[in-house]
Amino acid sequence: MQRFTLEQLGTLLALMEEGTFDAAARRLHVTASAVSQRVKAMEQASGRVLVQRTTPVALTAAGAVVLRYARQVELLEADTERLLQDAAPAGRPARVSLAVNADSLATWFLGALAPVAAERDVAFDLHREDQEHTLSLLRAGAVMAAVTSSHETIQGCVTEPLGRMRYRAVATPAFVDRWLQDGLATLSQAPVVTFDRNDDLQDAFLRAQAGRPGAAPRHVIPASNDFARAVLLGLGWGVLPEQQCLEEIADGRLVDLAAAHPVDVPLYWQRWNLSSPLLDAVSAAVREAASRDLWAL
Template sequence: MQRFTLDQLETLRALIEDGTFEKAARRLHITASAVSQRVKAMEQTSGRVLVQRTTPVRLTDAGAVVLRYARQVDLLAADTERALLAGGAADRPTLISLAVNADSLATWFLGALAPVAADLRVTFDLHREDQEHTISLLRSGAVMAAVTSTRESIQGCVTEPLGVMRYRAVATPDFVARWLPHGAATPSKTLAAALSEAPVVTFDRNDDLQDAFLRANAGRPGAAPRHLIPTSHDFARAVLLGLGWGVLPEQQCLAEIDAGTLVELAAAHPVDVPLYWQRWNLSSPLLDAVSAAVRDQALRTLRPLTA
């Protein structure tokens, strides 16, 4: 198979990032017909269909493989430029695309990126997704690395443990008084049974943490009214306002528990979510620096991950 040209790889990246042939053409300062011709040439070279001509365009499985290659070439080019400049400033910032779950993004992850952005000329493209689903973005080539709950490395990637993000079931004192007549110190099975009928706050329809807490303590998920609050900060605020009970990261509720504005439910039964860092198995000083920063920040803020 012949190799793709740099122009072709850049065209595929632009097409997927911008979504249409017309927008990619404007970015590349060529015609939409030229974008289409380059993609067709890539498909002839590979012998595979790379994109579905929808609006926006969508990658095929083969296209995801080529997109990951295109992004890797771009990253290696940036590393090479920096090495040749011997510490000097690059002509343009390097875009680093990462996937991270909402709670990590709201609590500890940005603290890892700030020093990297300050020390190296990089910009970040963060994709927010549940920790169970960030791996799909890595597999598709959309991101270079991901915070994930998946321990097994996908093809072309390596994995290292970050730590455990501990969640605690909490509610306001008024909520407890109204919905839990025996109080928060009730035996866990009785408490969980009562909670299964009480209003609950969930992040979105993929959020399973509240149901996981109920299954662990009552043996079944709840059937109560659910408030869907799809941002981490507002999710925590909804619980603080008494809309329902919810499972919050320690970083978002320990101070409130100490202050008495939140009451912990079933304190002996927190929900622990192990987190891992999966990244391209590629020798890249830039990606190495990002990975080291994430690893160090996780070590400072997450609980140790035991075997």
């Protein structure tokens, strides 16, 4: 296999981030035909189809491998420039793509990134995904590190524990009076708030407490802060991170439905096994924030 050029790798990155040949061409200040020719040259060099010509474009399995390589080269190039110049090149911040679940993003994760952004010329590209599905982005090469609930290490990466994110099953006092007069025995029939179709926290809590999933109406609220607000407004009961409900429990706006049975979700940090001062700094900041804001595993 012939080696890919930096121009070709940069073109693949632009194509996948922009979604179409025309958009990638505008970003690179070339024609769409030039973008197509570069991708075709990469496919000829590798002997594999890398990109599915759909709208938006999609990677093949081989394309995901090359995309990951392109991101690693981009990161190493940025690190090298900074080491040689002892400062970031003007107008070219290093781009760090990360995958993180919505609850971490809404509570503790941004606080981890803030010190890195204050000290370095960096642009974060965050992909919000359920903690059980962030690994797929890492495996596909779309991100260089991820917060995940799986300790299984994918090839080419290293994993370290972050801690446990603790959740509480909560509802408003008025909701409890209306739907839960007999306690958790009727919880499976009470309206519930869920984050999206992949959100299993509420059902897991019901299985643990009542031995069965719920059959009640579900309000789907696909944004962490709005999800918490929906519970606080009484639309249904829900399982919230402690950071989003402890104050409300303390002042009586929410009721902890099972104070002795919190829901703990273990979180892990999985990143490329690649020597990079920038990625090392991000990992150290995430590790420090997790030790402060999460429960120990």
